[in-house]
Amino acid sequence: MKDLKGKLIKKSMKATARMITMLENQDPSAIEILADLYSLTGNAKVIGITGPPGAGKSTLTDKLVKGLRKKDKKVGIIAVDPTSPFSGGSILGDRIRMSDLATDPGVFIRSMGTRGHLGGLSKATQGAVKALDLYGMDYIIIETVGVGQSEVDIVKTADTVVMVMVPGLGDDIQAIKAGIMEIGDIFAINKADRDGAAKTHREIANMLDFVEKDWKPPIEQVVALQNQGIDNLLNHILDHLNYLDTTNQLIDRRINSSRIEIMELMKERLMEDFIKEEDIQEDLEVCAREVAQRENNPYRASEELLKKVITKEAKNYENH
Amino acid sequence: MDKPIRVLVAKPGLDGHDRGAKVIARALRDAGMEVVYTGLRQTPEQIVQTAIQEDVDVVALSILSGAHNHLLPKIVNRLKEEGVYDEVLVLAGGVIPDDDIPGLKEAGIEAVFTPGTPTGVTINFIKENLKK
Ligand code: B12
Ligand SMILES: Nc1nc2c(ncn2[C@@H]2O[C@H](COP(=O)(O)OP(=O)(O)O)[C@@H](O)[C@H]2O)c(=O)[nH]1
Numbered sequence: 298m299k300d301l302k303g304k305l306i307k308k309s310m311k312a313t314a315r316m317i318t319m320l321e322n323q324d325p326s327a328i329e330i331l332a333d334l335y336s337l338t339g340n341a342k343v344i345g346i347t348g349p350p351g352a353g354k355s356t357l358t359d360k361l362v363k364g365l366r367k368k369d370k371k372v373g374i375i376a377v378d379p380t381s382p383f384s385g386g387s388i389l390g391d392r393i394r395m396s397d398l399a400t401d402p403g404v405f406i407r408s409m410g411t412r413g414h415l416g417g418l419s420k421a422t423q424g425a426v427k428a429l430d431l432y433g434m435d436y437i438i439i440e441t442v443g444v445g446q447s448e449v450d451i452v453k454t455a456d457t458v459v460m461v462m463v464p465g466l467g468d469d470i471q472a473i474k475a476g477i478m479e480i481g482d483i484f485a486i487n488k489a490d491r492d493g494a495a496k497t498h499r500e501i502a503n504m505l506d507f508v509e510k511d512w513k514p515p516i517e518q519v520v521a522l523q524n525q526g527i528d529n530l531l532n533h534i535l536d537h538l539n540y541l542d543t544t545n546q547l548i549d550r551r552i553n554s555s556r557i558e559i560m561e562l563m564k565e566r567l568m569e570d571f572i573k574e575e576d577i578q579e580d581l582e583v584c585a586r587e588v589a590q591r592e593n594n595p596y597r598a599s600e601e602l603l604k605k606v607i608t609k610e611a612k613n614y615e616n617h
Numbered sequence: 618m619d620k621p622i623r624v625l626v627a628k629p630g631l632d633g634h635d636r637g638a639k640v641i642a643r644a645l646r647d648a649g650m651e652v653v654y655t656g657l658r659q660t661p662e663q664i665v666q667t668a669i670q671e672d673v674d675v676v677a678l679s680i681l682s683g684a685h686n687h688l689l690p691k692i693v694n695r696l697k698e699e700g701v702y703d704e705v706l707v708l709a710g711g712v713i714p715d716d717d718i719p720g721l722k723e724a725g726i727e728a729v730f731t732p733g734t735p736t737g738v739t740i741n742f743i744k745e746n747l748k749k
C-alpha cells in the first residue's frame with residue numbers, strides 16, 4: 298500500500314488492517330513504520346479477556362464493547378484463535394458472537410490465528426495492539442485463545458485481565474488455579490444462569506484469600522448471553538484501570554512488559570539472524586558426533602559454539 | 618506457513634443453511650488458510666466491513682436461499698465503492714441455478730461452486746487466482 302505510514306497517521310481503516318497483516322507476516326517494512334510511530338501509541342487502555350474455550354469470552358466481549366460504546370468510547374478488538382499445527386490454517390470464529398459490531402464505525406475487530414506461538418496470543422498481537430492504538434481506539438480488548446495453562450502472554454500485553462470462569466468447572470478449577478489464578482485482576486463467572494454459580498463463586502473467593510495484593514480481585518456473576526451483570530463487570534474493569542493509574546502501577550506494568558518485549562526481540566533476533574543453523578552446520582555436526590560418542594558434552598560444546606558464533610557475528614554486526 | 622491466505626466465509630441474507638459454509642471453512646483451513654467465519658444472516662454491509670478490517674484475500678459467499686441475484690451483486694458493488702474489490706477475490710457457492718451463473722460473473726463474482734464440486738477444485742481456484 299502506498300504511503301502506509303501517512304495513512305496510518307490519518308487513521309485509515311484499510312491502512313490499519315493492512316498494517317496488522319504485515320505485522321502478522323513479519324514484514325520488516327511494517328516493523329520500521331511501527332518503530333517510527335511508536336511515540337504516538339500508548340494512549341489506549343488494554344483489557345485482556347481470558348478463560349477456557351467456550352466460557353463465553355466472545356459473547357462477553359460483545360456486551361462489554363456495547364457498554365463502552367454507550368459511554369462513547371471507541372473500541373478495538375483482537376480475537377485470537379488457535380492455528381492448526383497440522384495444516385497451518387485456522388477457523389477464526391469469534392466474530393459470530395459480535396455480528397452487531399461489524400458496522401459500528403467506532404469499533405474495529407481483527408481475528409488472528411496463533412500461528413504456532415504458545416502462550417495464548419499470537420506473536421503479532423502486541424503489534425496489532427499498537428496499530429489499533431494508532432487508529433485512535435480508547436480501549437482495546439484482547440480475547441485470548443483460552444487453552445488453559447498457557448495464558449501467560451496476556452499479562453504482559455494487557456493493562457487489566459478479566460478471567461472468565463463458568464459454573465461447574467469443579468476439579469478443573471483446582472488444575473487451573475496454579476498460575477492462572479494469579480493473572481486475573483477481575484473474575485467473571487459467566488453462564489450464571491446455570492446451576493453451580495454460587496459454588497464456583499465461593500471456590501474462587503477461597504482461592505483469592507491467598508492473594509496478598511492491595512487490589513483484591515472482585516468476582517462478578519454474569520450472564521453474557523442475556524446482558525446481565527455486564528454493567529457491574531465493566532465498572533470493575535474501569536475501577537481497576539483507574540486504580541492502576543492513581544497508584545502509578547500502570548506505568549510499572551508497562552515498564553515490565555516493555556522489559557519483557559525488548560528481551561524477547563533480542564532473543565528472537567539472536568536466534569533468527571545470528572545463530573542460524575545453516576551457518577553453523579559443519580561445526581554443529583562435528584560437535585553432535587563428539588557429544589554422542591562421549592568425546593565432548595553438550596554443555597561445553599554449546600559454550601564453544603556460541604563463543605565462535607558471537608566473535609564472528611560481532612565483526613559482521615559492526616560492519617552492518 | 619508464514620503468509621497464510623486469509624478468507625472470509627460469509628452467509629449473506631436470511632439463509633439458515635450453514636452446512637455447506639462450514640464444510641468449505643474446514644476444507645480451506647485444512648488447506649492451510651486462515652478462515653474468518655462470521656456465522657449466519659450477514660448484511661452486505663457487515664460482510665464488506667469485515668472484509669476490510671480482516672484484510673482478507675478472498676470473500677467466499679455461501680448462499681442457498683435463492684436470493685443470490687439480489688444479494689451478491691450488492692456485495693460486489695459495495696466492495697468496489699470501498700476501493701477493495703481490486704484486491705479481493707470474490708467467490709460464491711451453494712444452490713445457484715446454472716442459468717444465473719453468467720449474470721453473477723458479469724456482476725463481478727469471479728467463480729460459482731455448486732453442490733457436488735469437490736473442495737479441492739475451490740482450493741486450487743483460490744490459489745491460482747489471488748489478486749494480491
Ligand atoms: C439440509 C437442508 C436444510 C436444513 C438446513 C440445516 C443447516 N443447518 O444447514 C433445514 C432443514 C434447516 C432447511 C431448511 C429450509 N430449507 Co433447505 N435444504 C437442505 C438441503 C436438503 C441440503 C443442504 C445441505 O446442507 N447440503 C449439504 C451441504 C454440504 O452442501 P451445500 O450447502 O450445497 O454446499 C456445497 C456446495 O454448494 C458448495 N458451497 C456452498 N457454499 C459455498 C460457498 C463457497 C464460497 C464455495 C466455494 C462453495 C460453496 O460447497 C459445499 C460442499 O460441496 C437442500 C437441498 C439440496 N440438495 O441442496 C435444501 C434447500 C437448500 N432448502 C430449501 C428451502 C426452500 C428451505 C426452507 C425455506 C424450507 C421451508 N419452507 O421451511 C428452509 C429455510 C431455512 C432457513 N432459515 O434458511 C431449498 C432452497 C430453494 C432455493 N434456493 O430456491 C432447497 C434447495 C431444497 C429445494 N430443492 O427446494 N434446509
Ligand atoms: N447459558 C449461557 N450460555 C452462554 C452465555 N454466554 C455465552 N454462552 C454460550 O456459550 C457458547 C460459547 O460462547 P463463546 O462466546 O463463543 O465462548 P468463547 O469460546 O469463550 O469465546 C456459545 O454457545 C454462547 O452462546 C451465558 O451467559 N449463558
Ligand SMILES: [Mg+2]
Pocket residue numbers: 354355356390391440
Ligand atoms: Mg471466542
